[in-house]
Amino acid sequence: MPIFEIKNLSMVFGGLTALDNVSLSVEKGSTTAVIGPNGAGKTTLFNCISGLYKPSSGEVVFKGQRLTDKKPHQIANLGVGRTFQNIELFNNMTTLENLMLGRHMHMKTGLWASCTWWRRGSKACRLEIDHRARVERIIDFLDLQSARNRFVGGLPYGTQKVVELGRALATEPELLLLDEPVAGMNLEEKQDLLFWLQDIKDQFGVTLLIIEHDMRVVMEISDKVMVLNYGKPIAYGAPDEVQKNPDVLAAYIGDEQAAAQAGGQHA
Amino acid sequence: MEYFFQNVLNALQWGSFYALIALGYTLVYGVLSLINFAHGDIFMVGAYVAYFAATMFLGEVGLGPGVTLALIVPLTMLATACVGVALERIAYRPLRRKGAHRLYVVITALMCGLILENGNLALLGASRKSFPELVPTTVYAFAGLSVTNLKLAVIATAVAAFAVLHFIVTKTKIGLAMRGIAWDSFAIPLMGVPPDRIIVFTFILGSGMAGLAGVMFAMAYPVLEPYMGALIGWKAFIAAVIGGIGDIRGAFLGGFLLAFLEIGVAAVFPSTMRDLIAFSVLLVFMWQRPTGVFGVARNQKI
Numbered sequence: 001m002p003i004f005e006i007k008n009l010s011m012v013f014g015g016l017t018a019l020d021n022v023s024l025s026v027e028k029g030s031t032t033a034v035i036g037p038n039g040a041g042k043t044t045l046f047n048c049i050s051g052l053y054k055p056s057s058g059e060v061v062f063k064g065q066r067l068t069d070k071k072p073h074q075i076a077n078l079g080v081g082r083t084f085q086n087i088e089l090f091n092n093m094t095t096l097e098n099l100m101l102g103r104h105m106h107m108k109t110g111l112w113a114s115c116t117w118w119r120r121g122s123k124a125c126r127l128e129i130d131h132r133a134r135v136e137r138i139i140d141f142l143d144l145q146s147a148r149n150r151f152v153g154g155l156p157y158g159t160q161k162v163v164e165l166g167r168a169l170a171t172e173p174e175l176l177l178l179d180e181p182v183a184g185m186n187l188e189e190k191q192d193l194l195f196w197l198q199d200i201k202d203q204f205g206v207t208l209l210i211i212e213h214d215m216r217v218v219m220e221i222s223d224k225v226m227v228l229n230y231g232k233p234i235a236y237g238a239p240d241e242v243q244k245n246p247d248v249l250a251a252y253i254g255d256e257q258a259a260a261q262a263g264g265q266h267a
Numbered sequence: 268m269e270y271f272f273q274n275v276l277n278a279l280q281w282g283s284f285y286a287l288i289a290l291g292y293t294l295v296y297g298v299l300s301l302i303n304f305a306h307g308d309i310f311m312v313g314a315y316v317a318y319f320a321a322t323m324f325l326g327e328v329g330l331g332p333g334v335t336l337a338l339i340v341p342l343t344m345l346a347t348a349c350v351g352v353a354l355e356r357i358a359y360r361p362l363r364r365k366g367a368h369r370l371y372v373v374i375t376a377l378m379c380g381l382i383l384e385n386g387n388l389a390l391l392g393a394s395r396k397s398f399p400e401l402v403p404t405t406v407y408a409f410a411g412l413s414v415t416n417l418k419l420a421v422i423a424t425a426v427a428a429f430a431v432l433h434f435i436v437t438k439t440k441i442g443l444a445m446r447g448i449a450w451d452s453f454a455i456p457l458m459g460v461p462p463d464r465i466i467v468f469t470f471i472l473g474s475g476m477a478g479l480a481g482v483m484f485a486m487a488y489p490v491l492e493p494y495m496g497a498l499i500g501w502k503a504f505i506a507a508v509i510g511g512i513g514d515i516r517g518a519f520l521g522g523f524l525l526a527f528l529e530i531g532v533a534a535v536f537p538s539t540m541r542d543l544i545a546f547s548v549l550l551v552f553m554w555q556r557p558t559g560v561f562g563v564a565r566n567q568k569i
Contacts, residue, residue, distance in 0.1 A: 050457060072456035081457075088454035090447050101447050105459025107440040171459060 003028040003207055004175055009058035011044055011231075018044040019055070020231040026175075026224075031201065031208040033218045033239070036228035037251055042211045043085055045228070046177050049209075050082050051075045062175060077105050081173030083164045085180045085211070091153030095144055095163050098152055099135040102170025107131060138166045141203075142196060158189040165193075169200065176200070178210045182217055190217065197221055219243070227251065269411035270534070278530040279523070280418045280487070283425030286522025287480035288503035289510070290432060291473030293518035296507070297449040298469045299363075301372055305354055305379035307500010309347050309474050312383060313481020314398075314491050315391070316346040321399050332401045339401075343482050344475040351474025352467055354379050360463070380500075387493040398489035421483045428476060429519045436515060441468055449513060509549060511562025520560055525549070 004026040011019040018041045026032050034042050047053040049060050051072040060067040067075050076082075090098055107127065139148050142162050147155055152163055161181065168176055181197070182190045194217060200206050212218050218225060218239060225242040227235040229251040235242050242248055288310050295303045317339050324335040358375050405416040436442040444460045445468075456462055484499075485491060502525060510521025528548060533541045553559075 052453075052456075071461075073459050073461045076457050076459040084454065088451055090450045090454075092446060092450045097443065097446075101443050101458050101460075104440060104444055167458070171457075 002026055003063060004209070005061045006045075006049070007059050007061065009045070009048060009060065010056045011041070011048055011053060012056045018231050019048065021058070022228070022231070022233050023058075024226055024233070024236070026207060026209060028207055029201065029205060030223045031197070031210065031221050033210045033212055033222040033225045034228060035212065035215075035218060035225060035242075039230075040228040040251075041231040042228055043179060044231075046082065046179055046209075046211065049075075049177060050080065073105075076171060079172070079174035080177065081168040081171045081175070081206075082177045083161075083168050083179055083181060085183065087157075087160050087164055089152045089160055089164055089167070091151065093152065094149050095139070095147045095152055095155070095166075096135065096149060098163055098167050099138060099170045100131060102167040103131045103135060105171065135170055138169050141199070142166050142169075143192075158185045161185060161189075162193070162196075165196070169204065169206075173206060175207045175209065178208060178212075180211055180213065182212065182214055190214070194220060215243070272410075272412050274530050274534050275527075276412065276414050276418060278527040279422050280526075281530065282523035282526030283421045284480055284484055284499065284522075285503045285506045285525055286425050286519045287428060287476050287483070288500060289507040289518035289522045290429065290515055291476045292504050292507040293510070293512050293515055294432075294445075294469050294473040294476075297513040297515075298445055298466055299359070300369070301359065302376065302504065303354070303359075303473070304373065304376040304500075304504075305383060306473070306477055307496040307498075307503065308380040308383035309350055309354075309477040309496070310481045310484070310500060311387065311491075311493065311496030312350050313343050313347045313478035314485040314495065315387065315396070315481075316478070317343045317482040317485050318396050318398050318491055321401060325399055336401045340479065340482055344478040347474045347478030347481065348471040350383075351470040351477075355467060355470045360466075380497075384493050384497065391493070393493070396491040398485040398491060400489070401486060417487050421487055424479065424483055425519075425522075428479060429515070432472065432476070432515055435472070441465065445469060505546070505549065509552065509559050511559030514559075514561040517559055517561035524560075
């Protein structure tokens with residue numbers, strides 16, 4: 001049974017149809033990539049899943065619960081994590097604080113209990129140590145030790161992307177939405193991230209839904225690929241099948257070139 | 268030299284009032300990027316709530332001054348917190364939900380302030396109220412200086428309030444969320460943080476501070492009138508901007524900077540020149556440092 005489903009999802013902004021009857025089913029523990037040209041509606045799809053946009057029609061179901069009626073923080077509490085295409089870190093905080101903020105929904109200490117955080121053995125102190133330990137595990141896992149006490153605004157772009165991934169992991173998601181995770185990274189950083197994504201699946205048991213333009217990354221880590229074009233799903237299947245699909249080629253490089261390329265492949 | 272130190276003590280007292288009110292401005296601005304221009308009038312509401320509560324406890328209930336003081340401080344803070352939350356729910360939240368331009372929110376805030384002032388005027392009339400004496404004034408004299416117990420209490424209250432706020436903002440779960448929402452309100456719900464709850468809590472804290480300032484002010488200067496919050500509110504706002512609006516350290520420091528500047532000018536020049544010279548100096552300061560002492564320039568993503 002799929003952990004996550006999108007059923008006939010449409011999103012209309014004024015007269016513009018950003019998503020047109022999109023359906024998708026994601027199995028637990030799998031990696032699904034959503035690809036397509038710029039303006040195809042990929043990020044809009046993620047925003048509908050996260051609750052940042054309310055879809056015009058259709059529904060999003062996660063672990064049997066409709067997400068379409070829920071607020072973004074409620075969706076996050078259900079176990080849906082998210083990173084962004086344009087980094088959305090809290091630049092006024094350190095890496096450690098950013099990751100601790102990712103733990104917010106798991107922190108059960110109220111305002112009064114917080115007043116005893118300095119007293120060893122108190123509930124607040126025990127919970128603080130537990131959250132810190134979990135965050136430190138993520139810092140070690142993602143090799144962020146050198147950045148832990150630095151303000152994230154001053155970190156290199158690639159490191160910021162990793163911190164954002166770490167913050168999403170700190171929320172302990174079951175489904176992780178990654179919006180162009182390797183965009184702007186150099187080759188070495190990309191390779192590291194691919195290893196981490198594989199480990200995230202294996203060690204944390206997280207289901208991944210990824211938007212990515214880098215086809216090498218898509219081919220390497222995806223179990224399934226969905227292609228969007230002008231808000232419509234035009235292909236869905238295994239990465240190597242999708243790569244050869246003439247509709248996909250046409251969407252990316254135009255009809256004539258796609259036909260020529262398809263002819264060349266048959267020859 | 269004695270004259271100088273006497274002025275320092277006066278500046279510390281006025282700085283405490285400005286700081287307490289400025290903390291409320293800066294908290295709300297930090298979380299919502301909204302200048303709550305009704306905040307000075309929440310201070311006025313605090314003074315009036317304290318007046319009516321004190322009058323009732325001393326008169327009808329027959330409590331002693333000490334017990335009355337112990338009761339009216341939390342009661343006033345609670346009442347002003349309720350006023351702040353009501354403003355947020357009735358006036359600001361609907362505009363936020365509709366994505367209204369910030370200009371409309373500012374105008375709404377100004378209107379809310381006018382409603383509080385003129386509502387008070389309509390309900391209670393223009394006559395001034397005299398706040399009852401809850402703490403007998405004791406004057407401590409040393410080395411040619413004189414300081415009252417009330418003056419010391421006001422300064423101590425401001426420092427304690429700042430310490431509590433600083434603890435909340437830096438050491439608690441809700442404080443972490445407040446700092447997060449201040450920087451990026453778009454991403455914060457995806458951490459599982461309910462933004463509306465954080466915003467309401469911020470209004471509770473900020474308005475509570477204004478209420479506390481109202482009680483202390485009423486005790487130190489026991490004459491209340493409906494427009495008492497307007498000028499001190501504007502000055503506290505300026506103090507928050509000088510310190511770097513959005514940063515509680517800035518609000519606290521800004522309050523004292525403004526008070527020292529005002530008292531310093533009044534000590535040298537005629538008192539009629541006080542505001543003119545003080546604010547001219549501040550204008551020059553803002554040219555040099557538009558973000559204030561602790562403020563940071565923010566890049567706008569487009």
